[in-house]
Ligand code: SF4
């Protein structure tokens with residue numbers, strides 16, 4: 001049966017038969033993980049839909065926005081301030097890939113031994129199966145890791161590309177550099193839009209993004225309950241949707257879901273029994289298409305109650321000061337908020353360590369799973385510092401280094417089962 005978006009995909013130059021295979025592969029993985037869960041909140045229907053429409057209805061919205069004279073800006077990291085893009089009615093769109101399907105297309109030209117997130121992203125673009133690649137007007141990279149920053153040099157030859165320098169320390173000088181980067185980014189966006197970012201528009205969009213973060217924070221609070229009213233895998237699906245969906249609509253639907261979750265708590269409804277083992281995921285992001293480790297942990301009988309990652313608390317935990325009506329102050333506030341993100345590219349990154357230990361206490365976590373994408377050296381090495389602190393507090397941890405393939409699933413299941421048995 002022909003998909004209703006087939007013409008749109010053809011028009012934007014996708015390889016339609018290969019794109020069909022990609023969607024089938026993602027659906028298969030979705031059905032075996034997210035779709036296989038029991039006792040899901042009814043409100044998850046919307047977020048499943050966000051996912052299924054990410055290559056359909058959402059792309060159509062971006063094309064409509066373009067027809068109105070507005071543009072899409074592709075991003076690869078939560079350090080890029082969406083508020084500035086939105087202040088000129090552009091749409092920021094994360095381009096990170098979470099599917100193994102596209103990895104071989106990147107490996108044809110790029111080294112195999114780089115992170116699967118980078119390879120999946122590039123593979124989608126190279127195989128003409130990423131619908132965002134042809135419609136974006138600019139891409140914004142950053143200097144958070146070596147694989148990414150060297151990739152930008154190659155992509156910049158082909159597309160309109162801007163690189164933000166994310167400093168690697170958090171001293172006063174670094175904060176000054178970052179503030180300048182944020183201002184330069186604003187100038188770049190203004191040049192592309194051929195209009196100014198006004199304080200009023202920036203204020204409106206700071207509020208929109210803060211409202212989204214508040215709704216995600218509320219979801220985080222509800223997951224503190226024993227048993228949590230929602231699985232960690234479903235919370236991840238919500239988070240993945242946060243990166244793709246129109247933010248006002250997303251927040252409205254998340255507020256509705258949160259209400260339902262409150263009712264489930266009152267009625268004692270949960271996919272888990274009281275006393276279920278509570279896990280914190282800590283480390284690299286799990287972007288759309290990647291449900292592997294979350295699903296394995298919950299199929300083994302534990303639940304994930306918090307994600308200390310960029311598809312978790314690092315995305316939503318800090319708000320931007322609202323109500324400033326002066327562009328300089330607003331840029332100060334944005335730079336300050338984004339600089340608080342504890343990415344492992346910083347050295348030292350002690351705030352992340354303190355924060356992770358606090359989260360274990362706040363969420364009554366029984367054990368931590370370090371989730372590390374293969375070849376992500378900064379997160380991998382940083383587990384040593386985290387584990388030293390966890391050990392002092394008798395917090396058990398398990399390190400999983402993996403890619404997007406299914407080859408290691410059996411081995412991971414055995415290791416996760418053995419780890420869960422160790423937990424009190
Ligand atoms: S882990 Fe670091 S590089 Fe990746 S999205 Fe988060 S802040 Fe950006």
Ligand code: SF4
Nearest residue numbers: 115117145284373376
């Ligand atoms: S997971 Fe690590 S290696 Fe991969 S893109 Fe993010 S920071 Fe870079």
